[in-house]
Amino acid sequence: MNKRIRLRTLFVGGCIALFFVVLVMRVFWLQVVQGSEWHERAVENWTTDNVIKAKRGTITDRNGNELAIDAPAYNVVLNPKVIAELNVKDDIVSGLHTILGTDESELQKQATSVDDKGQLRIWRELNKGGRQIPQNKADEVNALIAKLKEKTGKRYDVGLSLSEDSKRYYPKNELASHVLGYTDKEGKAVAGIEAYYDQQLRGVNGKISYEKDRQGDKLPNSNDVYTPVKNGDNLKLTIDETIQYYTEQAMKEAYKQLQPKSITVIAADPNTMNILAMANLPTFDPNKYNEVTTEDYGEFTNLGIKAIYEPGSTFKIVTLSGAVQENLFNPEATYQSGTIRVGSTTLHDINRVGWGPITYLEGLKRSSNVAFVKLGYEMLGAERLRKYIDAFGFGVKTGIDLPGEVSGAITFRPNIKTEVATAAYGHGRVQVTPLQQLSAVAAVANGGKLLTPHVVQSITDPNTGVTTDTPVHEIRQAITPEVSAKVRGYLEQVVSDQQIGTGRHAYIEGYRVAGKTGTAVKVKTDGSGQYDYTKQVVSFIGFAPANDPKIAMIVVVDQPSNSKLGGGTAAAPIFKQIVSQALPYMGVPKVSEDDSSKAKTTVQQTQAIYTAPVLTGKPLDQAKKNLLAKGISYKVVGSGNKVVKQYPAAGATMGSGQSIYLMTEEPTQMAIPDLKGESLRDALEILNLMKVEVTTTGEGYVAAQVESESGGRRSITLTLKSAKATITGVDDEDESQSSDQKTDDATKGDTDQDKANHSSDAKSTDTKTDEGSSGSSQNESQSDSEATSGSSSDTGSGSKPALNIPEPEGAPTN
Numbered sequence: 001m002n003k004r005i006r007l008r009t010l011f012v013g014g015c016i017a018l019f020f021v022v023l024v025m026r027v028f029w030l031q032v033v034q035g036s037e038w039h040e041r042a043v044e045n046w047t048t049d050n051v052i053k054a055k056r057g058t059i060t061d062r063n064g065n066e067l068a069i070d071a072p073a074y075n076v077v078l079n080p081k082v083i084a085e086l087n088v089k090d091d092i093v094s095g096l097h098t099i100l101g102t103d104e105s106e107l108q109k110q111a112t113s114v115d116d117k118g119q120l121r122i123w124r125e126l127n128k129g130g131r132q133i134p135q136n137k138a139d140e141v142n143a144l145i146a147k148l149k150e151k152t153g154k155r156y157d158v159g160l161s162l163s164e165d166s167k168r169y170y171p172k173n174e175l176a177s178h179v180l181g182y183t184d185k186e187g188k189a190v191a192g193i194e195a196y197y198d199q200q201l202r203g204v205n206g207k208i209s210y211e212k213d214r215q216g217d218k219l220p221n222s223n224d225v226y227t228p229v230k231n232g233d234n235l236k237l238t239i240d241e242t243i244q245y246y247t248e249q250a251m252k253e254a255y256k257q258l259q260p261k262s263i264t265v266i267a268a269d270p271n272t273m274n275i276l277a278m279a280n281l282p283t284f285d286p287n288k289y290n291e292v293t294t295e296d297y298g299e300f301t302n303l304g305i306k307a308i309y310e311p312g313s314t315f316k317i318v319t320l321s322g323a324v325q326e327n328l329f330n331p332e333a334t335y336q337s338g339t340i341r342v343g344s345t346t347l348h349d350i351n352r353v354g355w356g357p358i359t360y361l362e363g364l365k366r367s368s369n370v371a372f373v374k375l376g377y378e379m380l381g382a383e384r385l386r387k388y389i390d391a392f393g394f395g396v397k398t399g400i401d402l403p404g405e406v407s408g409a410i411t412f413r414p415n416i417k418t419e420v421a422t423a424a425y426g427h428g429r430v431q432v433t434p435l436q437q438l439s440a441v442a443a444v445a446n447g448g449k450l451l452t453p454h455v456v457q458s459i460t461d462p463n464t465g466v467t468t469d470t471p472v473h474e475i476r477q478a479i480t481p482e483v484s485a486k487v488r489g490y491l492e493q494v495v496s497d498q499q500i501g502t503g504r505h506a507y508i509e510g511y512r513v514a515g516k517t518g519t520a521v522k523v524k525t526d527g528s529g530q531y532d533y534t535k536q537v538v539s540f541i542g543f544a545p546a547n548d549p550k551i552a553m554i555v556v557v558d559q560p561s562n563s564k565l566g567g568g569t570a571a572a573p574i575f576k577q578i579v580s581q582a583l584p585y586m587g588v589p590k591v592s593e594d595d596s597s598k599a600k601t602t603v604q605q606t607q608a609i610y611t612a613p614v615l616t617g618k619p620l621d622q623a624k625k626n627l628l629a630k631g632i633s634y635k636v637v638g639s640g641n642k643v644v645k646q647y648p649a650a651g652a653t654m655g656s657g658q659s660i661y662l663m664t665e666e667p668t669q670m671a672i673p674d675l676k677g678e679s680l681r682d683a684l685e686i687l688n689l690m691k692v693e694v695t696t697t698g699e700g701y702v703a704a705q706v707e708s709e710s711g712g713r714r715s716i717t718l719t720l721k722s723a724k725a726t727i728t729g730v731d732d733e734d735e736s737q738s739s740d741q742k743t744d745d746a747t748k749g750d751t752d753q754d755k756a757n758h759s760s761d762a763k764s765t766d767t768k769t770d771e772g773s774s775g776s777s778q779n780e781s782q783s784d785s786e787a788t789s790g791s792s793s794d795t796g797s798g799s800k801p802a803l804n805i806p807e808p809e810g811a812p813t814n
Contacts, residue, residue: 047209047210048209048210049207049208049209050207050208050209051205051206051207052205052206052207052208052229053166053205053229054202054203054204054205054206054229054230054231054232055070055166055203055229055231055232056070056168056183056187056201056202056203056232057200057201057202057203057231057232057233057234057235057462058070058234058235059180059193059194059201059234059235059237060234060235060236060237061176061236061237061239061240061241061244062236062237062238062239062240062274062457063240063241063645063649064236065172065241066171067170067171067172067175067176067180067237067239067241068168068169068170068180068193068194068286069168069169069171070166070167070168070169071134071166071167071168071169072135072164072165072166073132073133073134073165073166073167074132074133074135074137074138074141074162074163074164074165075125075126075130075131075132075133075162075163075165076096076100076125076126076129076130076131076133076141076160076162077123077124077125077126077160077161077162077163078092078110078111078113078123078124078125078126078159078160079121079122079123079124079157079159079160079161080110080111080112080113080114080120080121080122080124080159081119081120081121081122082122082157082158082159083111083112083159083160084112084120086148086152086154086158086159088148088151088152088158088159088160089108089111089112091144091147091148091151092107092111092144092148092159092160093107093108093111095144095147096126096129096130096141096144096160099137099140099141099144100126100129100130100133100137101129102126102128102129102130103128106128106129107126110124110126111124111159125163131185132165132166132167132185138162141160141162142162144160145158145160145161145162148160167185168182168183168187168194168286169287170182170285170286170287172241173285173286173287174248174283174284174285175241175244175245175248176237176239176241176244176277176278176279177192177283177284177285177286178191178192178278178279178280178283178300178301178302178304179192179193179237179239179275179278179302179402179455180192180193180194180286181193181194181195181196181286181403182194182286182289184289184290185290187202189201189202190289191300191302191403191404192302192402192403193235193237193401193402193455193456195403196401196402196403197233197235197401197456197459200232200233200235200459201232201233201235202232203229203230203231203232203233204229204230205229206226206227206228206229206230207226207227208224208225208226208227209224209225209226210223210224210225230463231462231463232462233459233460233461233462234459234460234462235456235458235459235460236456236457236458236459236460237455237456237457238269238274238275238276238454238455238456238457239275239276239277239278239455240276240277242585242688242691243267243276243277243551243578243582243585243586244276244277244278244279245691246277246577246578246581246582246585247265247267247277247279247578248279248283249693250265250574250577250578250803251263251265251279251281251574252281253577253803254557254570254573254574254803254805255281257803257805258557258560258561258562258565258570258805259560259561260557260558260559260560260561261558261559262280262281262282262303262307262557262558262559263280263281263555263556263557263558263574264279264280264303264304264307264434264554264555264556264558265277265278265279265280265553265554265555265556265574265578266278266279266304266434266435266438266553266554267551267552267553267578267582268438268442268453268551268552268553269550269551269552270441270442270443270445270446270543270549270550270551270552271446271549271550272451272472273439273442273451273452273453273454273472274453274454274457275400275453275454275455276551276582277578278302278304278455280301280302280303280304282296282298282299283299284299284300302402302404303434303556303558304433304434304435305398305400305402305404305405305406305433305434305435306404306405306406306433307433307434307556307558308406308408308409308431308432308433309431309432309520309537309556309558310426310427310428310430310431310520310522310537311426311430311432311437311518311520311539312425312426312427312518312519312520312537312538312539312567313367313369313425313426313502313516313517313518313519313567314426314437314441314516314517314518314539314540314541314554314567315425315426315430315432315437315518316364316367316372316424316425316426316516317440317441317444317487317491317516317541318388318389318392318394318440319372319375319376319380319385319388319424319425320364320372320375320487320490321388321392321444321478321479321483321484321487322376322380322384322385322387322388322479323375323376323379323380324479324483324486324487324490325388325479325480325483326379326380326384328375328379328380329360329375330360331359331360331361331364331490332359332360332361333359333360334357334358334359334360335357335358335360335363335370335371335374336354336356336357336370337349337351337354337355337356337357337358337363337366337368337370337371338351338352338353338354338355338370339352339354339370340370340373340374342373342377342417342418342421343417343418345417345418347369347370347373347418347421347422348369348370349366349368349369349370350367350369350519350566351366354370355368360375361490361493362500364490364493364494365493365494365497365500365501365502366500366502367494367502367516367517369425372424372425373421373424373425375424376420376421376423376424376425377417377420377421377424380424381420382412382414382415382420383414385420385423385424386410386412386414388478388479389410389423390410391450391476391478391479392439392440392443392450392478393436393439393440393443393450393475393478394408394410394430394432394436394440395407395408395409395410398433398435398436398439398452398453399452399453399473400435400452400453400454400455401454401455401456402455405433405435406433408431408432408433408436409429409431410423410429410430410431411429411431412428412429412430413429426518426520427520434539434554434556435453437539437541437554438453438541438552438553438554439451439453440478441516441541441542441543441552441554442543442552443478443479443484444479444484444487444488444491445484445488445514445543445549445552446484446549447481447484447485448477448478448479448480448481448483448484449474449476449477449478450474450475450476450477450478451472451473451474451475452473452475454470454473456470457469457470458470488514488543488546488547488549489514489546491514491515491516491542491546492512492513492514492546494514494515494516494517495507495513495514495515495542496512496513502516502517502566502567502568503515503516503517503540503542503568503572504568504572505568505569505572505573505576505806506540506542506568506572506573506575506576506579507576508544508576508579508580508583510590510591511544511545511579511580511583511588511590511591512544512545512546512547512591513542513543513544513545513546513576513579514542514543514544514546514549515540515541515542515543515572515575516540516541516542517538517539517540517566517567517568517571517572518537518538518539518540518541518567518571519536519537519538519539519566519567520536520537520538520539521533521535521536522535522536522537522559533563534563535559535563536559536560536563537556537557537558537559538556538557538560538565538566538567538570538571539554539555539556539557539567539571540554540555540567540568540571540572540574540575541553541554541555542575542579544579544583544588545583545588545591550583550586550588551579551582551583551586553575553578553579555571555572555574555575556571557570557571557574565805569805569806569807570805573803573804573805573806574803577803581688584684584685584688585647585648585688586648586649586652587612587647587648587649587652587653587654588652588653589653589654610630610632610654611651611652611653611654612646612648612649612650612651612652612653612654612660613626613627613630613632613650614650614651615627615643615646615650615660615662616643616644616645616646616650617642617643617644618642618643619641619642619643620636620640620641620642620643620662620664621641623643623662624636624662627660632654632659632660633659633660634659634660634661634662635659635660635661635662635682635686636661636662636664637661637662637663637664637665637667637670637673637686637689638663638664638665638670639664639665640664640665641664642664643662643663643664644663644664644665644666644667645663645666645667645689646660646661646662646663647660647661647663647685647688647689648660659682661685661686661689663689667689667690667691668690668691670690672687672690672692672705672707672714672716673686674705675687675702675705675718676702676703676704676705677701677702678701678702679700679701679702680696680699680700680701680702680718680720683702683718687716690714691714692714692715692716693713693714693715693716694715694716694717694718695715695716695717695718696717696718696719696720697717697718697719697720698719698720698721699720699721699722700720700721700722701720701721701722702718702719702720703719703720703721704718704719705717705718705719706719
């Protein structure tokens with residue numbers, strides 16, 4: 001019996017001892033071996049992290065105008081549990097349907113949403129129509145919440161609320177959309193600058209970590225850990241909002257008239273390859289990217305860097321440059337135009353019977369294919385032709401800071417004669433992008449340097465204030481500066497020769513323009529490899545002023561509805577309309593035409609006498625004093641006391657007769673001033689600054705103005721009359737019809753004209769603009785003379801003339 005008790009005691013004691021041994025081992029394992037792991041889990045339980053979201057960087061144009069910003073937005077949040085308790089489902093569904101336009105069945109579904117356990121949720125974001133709504137919609141939702149609180153008597157949660165958020169906003173809507181790209185509602189960058197510079201723009205989120213109790217309240221002795229937020233970098237683009245606007249408006253007019261498949265325009269400063277404007281039609285609004293249907297996805301494609309095409313005759317600039325560099329181009333030498341035999345193939349000009357024996361310079365003006373077969377195939381040969389094609393950057397990417405650029409393809413075989421011959425005039429196995437073409441022609445314009453194009457001018461870190469500028473990057477010297485000057489002179493004659501020059505429709509009164517037209521027939525899509533002569537790509541590429549280029553531009557029109565139109569009749573007028581507005585805006589002075597020449601080829605540079613000083617951002621009084629001290633006339637527009645914008649821009653060369661306009665309010669927001677009595681030139685400069693579309697009728701001074709607005713864009717129609725008619729109120733027609741007192745009227749007219757000039761000047765000073773001058777009577781006289789001689793068709797004056805697509809008549813413009 002005792003033995004049994006002892007055994008039982010030993011057994012129980014052994015079990016207890018074993019238990020404690022196991023317990024001690026377990027405790028040791030947990031506290032020593034796994035101690036750090038369990039400590040980390042405990043810290044996670046009593047520590048919370050609050051993320052501080054980084055602000056995405058702002059994108060502006062070269063003048064600081066905002067193109068992409070982070071704007072406040074709001075998300076609509078539902079609480080199905082509270083909605084059921086308060087019985088306000090119908091009110092919320094009908095109210096949100098009215099405000100947001102979301103389908104009622106979707107709202108019903110979200111308002112009664114349950115979790116995995118079948119319980120009504122307490123938080124449900126309304127994804128369809130309720131994500132990132134703007135302030136005006138948020139105000140309407142808040143008004144609905146107030147009504148629900150009044151109805152239910154609840155002070156706080158009524159089942160509907162708003163959570164703060166932010167979204168990417170593009171204040172200029174469609175403007176430069178293919179350059180900017182967009183971000184989706186999740187903040188993911190999809191295209192354009194937004195995607196290429198996404199890492200710099202998005203920044204790095206910060207956070208703050210602190211210890212909390214069971215209720216989530218911060219502990220008094222909490223050990224806080226703060227990781228600062230790094231906001232995204234701000235980008236300043238090379239794009240100029242005003243030139244971009246001129247470009248897109250001209251393209252829209254052309255698109256209506258030509259009804260093409262697409263239009264692409266790129267403008268750049270040829271001396272730096274800063275892209276001043278880049279646009280495509282069709283286009284899209286990045287604020288409404290989700291409204292683009294599947295069949296219209298092509299609207300998102302930046303054709304300027306992604307489309308490849310046979311360039312046609314614009315490519316002859318490369319062949320011409322190579323021939324001049326190799327001393328093979330004699331402008332006075334002659335050849336037989338019309339057709340030429342290459343191997344077993346006959347190649348021909350647009351005029352198949354030719355123009356007889358003509359000089360090579362005339363062949364350039366007429367865009368003769370035969371001339372360039374002889375220059376490129378017979379004189380240069382395949383090896384040297386390819387050398388210059390490569391030197392000008394074809395067949396490789398330009399390196400622009402935009403995503404998705406393609407390299408094109410130069411695939412002609414040196415041993416295949418016809419492939420070399422057709423490549424010499426831009427056909428056959430030559431595939432390029434519009435940007436490659438522009439880069440090459442910019443090299444011709446700038447002294448022979450092939451440069452890397454770019455759209456970002458500088459990057460600023462808002463956290464440190466450090467700004468990094470994008471340097472000009474020279475790839476290679478394609479041709480010598482001396483050859484560049486010669487080629488510029490030849491290309492100027494393509495435009496200035498108003499009889500046979502294929503680029504004559506790009507001529508701008510008062511500016512020297514150089515350029516080249518191009519027309520390439522498209523290959524059939526049936527796989528036959530044959531050409532479809534009803535479909536073509538027409539283009540114009542050029543720069544101005546020809547002697548000191550400030551802007552280079554390419555215009556590509558894909559498949560205009562009228563297949564008879566060449567590059568000179570379809571694309572050149574678009575170039576003309578844009579550049580005729582851009583040059584005055586850039587402060588480039590006009591040139592005066594030699595009266596003894598009727599060919600419009602000999603021009604004399606108007607003497608520039610000063611450079612526009614930096615006035616933007618300065619107090620108005622200080623700006624006035626600076627200008628008066630320098631003897632520069634000025635005009636103040638607006639009622640502010642600080643200069644927010646100036647024209648011409650700081651650093652621009654100003655010619656005699658030019659005034660500086662000081663805008664003291666945001667030009668695009670301020671009311672259009674009364675312009676009656678102003679000269680046409682002065683009125684146009686003010687309205688261009690304000691980005692107002694202008695239509696003019698008549699000549700002389702502003703006698704009446706009619707304002708209108710459509711699609712968020714302001715426009716104005718100016719009625720112009722002579723100074724005499726403006727002051728006396730008697731129309732010029734009525735005056736000319738009075739024949740009984742012709743002699744007296746003539747004498748009186750002379751007197752009235754003098755009075756009108758004096759009175760008009762006085763009125764210009766006494767109205768909405770404050771003018772200052774120092775010895776500027778000569779300047780005013782010149783300005784008045786230009787205004788009197790100018791008309792609504794003077795595209796060089798800075799006005800917005802109606803786009804004129806001429807009929808294909810006279811000498812070919814292909």
